[in-house]
Amino acid sequence: MKKSDFYFDLPEELIAQTPLENRAESKLMTLNKNTGEIEHKRFKNIIEYLNPGDCLVLNNTRVLPARLFGCKENTGGKVEFLLLKRTSKNQWETLVKPGKKAKIGDTIVFGDGVLKAKVVGMGQEGSRIVDFEYEGIFEELLDELGTMPLPPYIKESLSDQERYQTVYSKHEGSAAAPTAGLHFTNELLEKIKEKGIKIAYITLHVGLGTFRPVKSDDILDHKMHSEFYMVSKETAEIINSTKAKGGRVISVGTTSTRTLESIADEKGMIHEGQGWTDIFIYPGYKFKIIDGLITNFHLPESTLIMLVSAFSSRAFTLNAYEEAIKNNYRFFSFGDAMFII
Structure with missing residues (x-):
């Protein structure tokens, strides 16, 4: 078929x-x-x-409001995360754009540093495994910093x-x-x-x-x-x-x-x-x-x-x-x- x-x-x-x-x-x-x-x-x-x-x-x-916009800690370059799957309490598999800006060992900063992610490995189909560092409750930070991961065919923002x-x-x-x-x-x-x-x-x-x-x-x-x-x-x-x-x-x-x-x-x-x-x-x-x-x-x-x-x-x-x-x-x-x- x-x-x-x-x-x-x-x-x-x-x-x-x-x-x-x-x-x-x-x-x-x-x-x-x-x-x-x-x-x-x-x-x-x-x-x-x-x-x-x-x-x-x-x-x-x-x-989850799983789309996050941040920047590289050392260069300030803009990076977009899309959380795919939680692999442990503070570790996630993510899609990263642009992927070349997320090498193993790099740290990405979100929300003036209240949330940080260190790239620790490679996942499937070019995804990255990251460890998050933060104080407080991760889900509350995600509600504050994240946006809805709307499908790629939806071009308009969601009010x-x-x-x-x-x-x-x-x-x-x-x-x-x-x-x-x-x-x-x-x-x-x-x-x-x-x-x-x-x-x-x-x-x-x-x-x-x-x-x-x-x-x-x-x-x-x-x-x-x-x-x-x-x-x-x-x-x-x-x-x-x-x-x-x-x-x-x-x-x-x-x-x-x-x-x-x-x-x-x-x-x-x-x-x-x-x-x-x-x-x-x-x-x-x-x-x-x-x-x-x-x-x-x-x-x-x-x-x-x-x-x-x-x-x-x-x-x-x-x-x-x-x-x-x-x-x-x-x-x-x-x-x-x-x-x-």
Whole structure:
């Protein structure tokens, strides 16, 4: 299977640069993969497609303000950091721009010296391993000095950093938002609960690998990045109970899907646990647990559109994307949503 099988031509003006003022007013395309029926709604209408006894699975990760701007201690040269992964309490794997300014032994200074980083090693694909030095609490300094690591296709600045967080975000650790969840408001979640739909939370810390293109022509040669997940006993019990009673498990986003499909056993049961997953889901994959998928519209030739195509079909997915383009749907992180059942 070739990556070109998942290509589509997207007009640049359909790439959403800013979030809508009201999260739930995003467009919603609903797709019935059994009948082929497509409907156009607003996201707030999602509740019409959910039944009492169903379970929504949400990823409650929280995005770190992981982009830092500093300078070299000895020369004053400007340096940009993007935190990728914490490897120990004060050590991180980071992307550095320009990379040539971050040699092993160099020290980078942020915020007039309240935070310093010493380059101690090389990571994967040109990243750097750095040790941070500071007084106080690292996360508080990051909130003060850092900015949101918006995707490279978003050129406009974000006036309110909370708009790149879901309203239910809880556990900090992501380098990117689980964007399917950005459409939910607290009011909509309350209405969903009142209708008798269960809410279960998992945590998967989204890495920047989610934006990396598939480089190999044959998608089977693509190596997925690893991401850390956590699934609680309570969440496992809610999901297993839903399945046992004949309810549907509806995954909100590709990150929730990857977590559930990583941890489900062959009988479709979920167990408490945590670990790292590099699961790659593409057409031909046999889903073990999810019955529905809420997701955004993704980049051409990305692992995300491949996952969506696995849940429905490649032809059905690409047809839906054509329909979205004709109807001026907004694409990518701040864009509109689809619900596949």
